[in-house]
Amino acid sequence: MPISDTKARKAMPADKPYRMPDTDGLYLDVRPTGKKFWRIRYFLDNKENLYAAGQYPHVSLKEARSIRDRVKSIAATGADPKLLQKEEREKAKRSQADSFDALALEWLEKYSPRWTEHYTKQVRVGIEREMRPAFGHKHITKVTPADVLALVQKIEERGAPSVAMLVRQWVGQIYRYAASTLRADHDPSAPLRGAVQRPPVKHSTALTxxxxxxxxxxxxxxxxxxxxxxxxxxxxxxxxxxxxxxxxxxxxxxxxxxxxxxxxxxxxxxxxxxxxxxxxxxxxxxxxxxxxxxxxxxxxxxxxxxxxxxxxxxxxxxxxxxxxxxxxxxxxxxxxxxxxxxxxxxxxxxxxxxxxxxxxxxxxxxxxxxxxxxxxxxxxxxxxxxxxxxxxxxxxxxxxxxxx
Missing domain, CATH: 1.10.443.10 (Intergrase catalytic core)
Incomplete structure (x- = not known):
């Protein structure tokens, strides 16, 4: 008989682990510590396997059943759902490592020893206050020219055209670094050259x-x-x-x-x-x-x-x-x-x-x-x-x- 969310929530721990079966191989593994985990039984090459579908209640009953259906579907093709799960986790980890923010900080660490302290601080502020909130979370390959344009226009509209121009230049340098390390094949700032006009240079006043x-x-x-x-x-x-x-x-x-x-x-x-x-x-x-x-x-x-x-x-x-x-x-x-x-x-x-x-x-x-x-x-x-x-x-x- 399928379990309900109420039964899952009220399941009390015992001296030993025990199972509360749902349907089609899905069950709730209740531990003596009180923690509860979803498990899915599936067969591959006539051998029984177990798939960890997450902890209850972080993964709801509805979500666990959806995962079960996907696991069964994958196993039916002859592929191993656990191997695919591992690949997805590694891909997610790589995706996080190759976020724009991660690449920007990596670029900063590599090149800042060649810069003055003042310029290094300028670049760091540009990354942390401008680029990170706008698209720092995105994968380096997912940032678009529209993303960069929206950022530089926002900076320009607040009356800081020089900062807008520097940010566009720094984005381009970050992407050249990403390309040189084979983690990007395009520069979303390239089409925007000329989109921000450099303000007239105001030279320091010379006294008589x-x-x-x-x-x-x-x-x-x-x-x-x-x-x-x-x-x-x-x-x-x-x-x-x-x-x-x-x-x-x-x-x-x-x-x-x-x-x-x-x-x-x-x-x-x-x-x-x-x-x-x-x-x-x-x-x-x-x-x-x-x-x-x-x-x-x-x-x-x-x-x-x-x-x-x-x-x-x-x-x-x-x-x-x-x-x-x-x-x-x-x-x-x-x-x-x-x-x-x-x-x-x-x-x-x-x-x-x-x-x-x-x-x-x-x-x-x-x-x-x-x-x-x-x-x-x-x-x-x-x-x-x-x-x-x-x-x-x-x-x-x-x-x-x-x-x-």
Whole structure:
């Protein structure tokens, strides 16, 4: 007699396992622990076999009967339902391993050692906040161009076209990696090239000489914490990016040679960069060493000295000084470039100091040592020029041999 759901639910455990038969080989296996499992008897090559159909009540009576019918049908063809069940489980496991999310994280782990810390964080946020909620759960081969388009349009509509473009590019890179490991044969982002327009590049504002004089005079009185003051003065006199400066480590400073040697992994172009230090920059670093020289970072975070200064600290200080919306920390670089060019300094020296990637790679290989002396002289002139501005004095003369 077939069992009912009520009987299955009320079946009590005994000292030994016992069976509650249903029909056509299906029965409920009741264990002394109180757990109940569906079992299906079927015959293959005239031999009796048992198929585990799941635990009650997670698998209902109705579901168990449906599984029984499928098992009987498969066995009737001469195939073994248990082998098919094993294959399905392995396929499901492989499908989960080859989800977009899994491939994206695998790609990130493989290539992030080549990237800067900031870029790695950008990509990780793109995966976790943008791609994962949209289609991270899908198998890598099931993501469609429509899925990617819907995501980039959603990002663009919230006013972040640059993020939308980066996400489309990262999806393409993930699929190129998946193809190279034979787990995908298409790139759903490929048809979308051009679907998102890159916003116009907004270059950092360059100050005029008089504006730089005004800012330089304000820094000591209005920038707040002394580390902020030193950071701004060093940004002016080294032409470094804010991230390169605030993440600086004391081990990178060679006081004897008067150089700041930044390893390639911290540079935007992933190449080591040496900065000759002017007399003024050396004095600032010696003062800074008295404050933070006992630690790893030159500019540690106020709240957590084990981490570098927050990326917003300098800009927040500039905002407090009244320069918000007019000037940012990155603008010290464009200001130096503009003023040095304006006074006739050679463009190749300026570009080298900015650590821009030259078009001629062979030329770049030879320039590092040759330009160190010239760049040292240029940065010393620029520091003297800043001091002259602060004192309302005339700019020092530029050596003729350094003129463009």
């Amino acid at each position: 000489a008089s504006e730089l004089a005004t800012l330089a005079k304000q820094i000591d009185d209005k920038a707040g914490w002394r580390l902020n003051v030193i950071a701004m003065h060093l940004l002016m006199r080294t032409m470094l990016r804010t991230g390169e400066l605030r993440q600086g480590r004391w081990e990178e400073i060679d006081f004897m040679r008067r150089e700041w040697r930044i390893p390639g992994e911290r540079m935007k172009m992933r190449r080591p960069h040496s900065v000759p230090l002017s007399t003024q920059a050396m004095a600032l670093l010696q003062e800074l060493h008295g404050y933070t020289g006992h630690g790893e970072y030159m500019f540690p975070s106020y709240r957590n000295p084990a981490k570098p200064m927050n990326k917003t600290t300098i800009n927040v200080a500039l905002n407090r000084m009244g320069w918000g919306g007019k000037f940012s920390g990155h603008g010290f670089r464009s200001t130096a470039s503009t003023l040095l060019n304006g006074h006739g300094w050679r463009g190749d020296l300026i570009e080298k100091q900015l650590a821009h990637m030259p078009g001629d790679q062979v030329r770049a290989a030879y320039n590092h040592a040759d330009y160190m002396k010239e760049r040292r002289e240029m940065l010393q002139w620029y520091s003297d020029f800043i001091d002259a501005l602060m004192q309302d004095a005339d700019a020092p003369p530029v050596p003729e041999r350094m003129l463009a």
